[in-house]
Amino acid sequence: MILIPIIALLLGILVGAVVVVDLPIAFAPYAAIIIMAGLDALSGGSRSLLEGKFLPTVFLTGFLANTLLGLFLIWLGDGLGVALLTPAAIVFGMRMFTNLSVIRRVLLRRYEDFSFRRKRDSEETPEAVS
Template identity: 40%
Template sequence: MGLIIGVVIGVFVQPDIPVWVQPYLPIMVVAALDALLGAARAYFERRFSDRVFIISFFANVITATLLVLLGNQLGVGSQLQTAVIVVLGIRIFSNVSAIRRFIFRS
């Protein structure tokens, strides 16, 4: 519920995103989506922990952002960003398929 309220507020308020964050925002969003879908999968598998969710949420976002930042510093930012997106995309589709299997089994 809080996520939905946050999205609605973000749409109507339209906050200004600092210029230095803009290159990393897509990676942050994908990493956060991965953590959210991982939490949903854990919930359906009855092994959800709010501590694990909070830690994995921030760890995913920070790690993905730091990898892209490191890639930018080394001059291979776009390649490393693509690699991060591919890995997180695979995890997202894996979690979605597990959730779908659980829903169809029930």
């Protein structure tokens, strides 16, 4: 099961390295917000997976809702002549850093628990007498 994401990642890297796409400069803010929404969804999904709360439907709907809201804000900002990419990028960035700090704490807690159990088990195991 773990091979599917790894294969998809390698395939994505390969396709990205081979295929060259020229994006018009007018679409750059839209592409940036889609990438930010994807990274936010990835960090949030990783966090919920580590916490044991991952639901694929929540992950997908969250990604789509964040992407659509971000795209709407960029479109609205273009129409009003206001740069709304910056506030959207700040919000996505804050969410990603929050998720990454929670991921770090969860992984650190798991490592400490593992180290404690390993140390406790090695102390409880009587040594063989020669």
